[in-house]
Amino acid sequence: xxxxxxxxxxxxxxxxxxxxxxxxxxxxxxxxxxxxxxxxxxxxxxxxxxxxxxxxxxxxxxxxxxxxxxxxxxxxxxxxxxxxxxxxxxxxxxxxxxxxxxxxxxxxxxxxxxxxxxxxxxxxxxxxxxxxxxxxxxxxxxxxxxxxxxxxxxxxxxxxxxxxxxxxxxxxxxxxxxxxxxxxxxxxxxxxxxxxxxxxxxxxxxxxxxxxxxxx
Numbered sequence: 001x002x003x004x005x006x007x008x009x010x011x012x013x014x015x016x017x018x019x020x021x022x023x024x025x026x027x028x029x030x031x032x033x034x035x036x037x038x039x040x041x042x043x044x045x046x047x048x049x050x051x052x053x054x055x056x057x058x059x060x061x062x063x064x065x066x067x068x069x070x071x072x073x074x075x076x077x078x079x080x081x082x083x084x085x086x087x088x089x090x091x092x093x094x095x096x097x098x099x100x101x102x103x104x105x106x107x108x109x110x111x112x113x114x115x116x117x118x119x120x121x122x123x124x125x126x127x128x129x130x131x132x133x134x135x136x137x138x139x140x141x142x143x144x145x146x147x148x149x150x151x152x153x154x155x156x157x158x159x160x161x162x163x164x165x166x167x168x169x170x171x172x173x174x175x176x177x178x179x180x181x182x183x184x185x186x187x188x189x190x191x192x193x194x195x196x197x198x199x200x201x202x203x204x205x206x207x208x209x210x211x212x213x214x215x216x
Contacts, residue, residue, distance in 0.1 A: 003172065003193035006214050007032035007065055008207075010056065011047055012198030018052070021202065022059040028208040029215060032063040034176070034196045035085075039070035042094050043143030050083055057084030065194075067115065067176065069142050070094065074101045081110045089113030089136050089174075092120055102131050113174070117142060118150050122159040129169045134194070135160050140177030149178025154190050161191040184214045 013021040040046040066085040073090040088105050105112035113134035140147035176196035204210040
């Protein structure tokens with residue numbers, strides 16, 4: 001799988017015109033759709049669930065990346081895959097049986113990712129890094145869009161890259177939170193493979209051009 005990927009986050013899309021925004025991403029140079037699912041328990045916000053996933057499944061023509069910010073994600077991963085998820089990422093902090101959940105996702109034909117909150121150390125992934133397809137580093141505290149980027153993320157990218165290389169892992173590194181035109185190139189240079197961009201894309205005057213610029 002190629003790297004330097006852009007994944008617009010549908011959390012920042014216009015839900016009154018969701019099909020229009022999905023089609024814009026289809027036509028753009030974006031690589032993935034990023035779908036943030038929040039339950040109001042693991043994070044202090046509620047986003048959306050299967051009805052919205054059904055709309056994404058109907059209209060999205062690119063890779064669908066689902067980020068579960070929910071408690072007990074193992075109860076729902078299979079249904080998200082049934083609703084079109086190509087990759088499902090679960091939080092280290094929310095998943096009691098992480099190894100089992102990662103392999104369950106993969107057994108259903110999807111790729112599996114693990115997510116770390118800003119204060120969770122990368123070294124905790126040592127025993128799972130060889131099994132996952134992606135590591136998602138939260139560069140803001142999860143739960144709300146539009147937050148300021150946490151600079152310590154650059155250090156965590158370096159640590160994650162070292163862990164991947166030392167364990168012969170093929171995992172991609174994804175960054176989610178506060179990604180914009182000011183820091184995208186620096187994040188790629190630091191070792192990130194996939195950048196999630198929400199407000200930077202959907203609040204832009206020209207979202208397709210912004211996606212193009214994020215990839216440079």
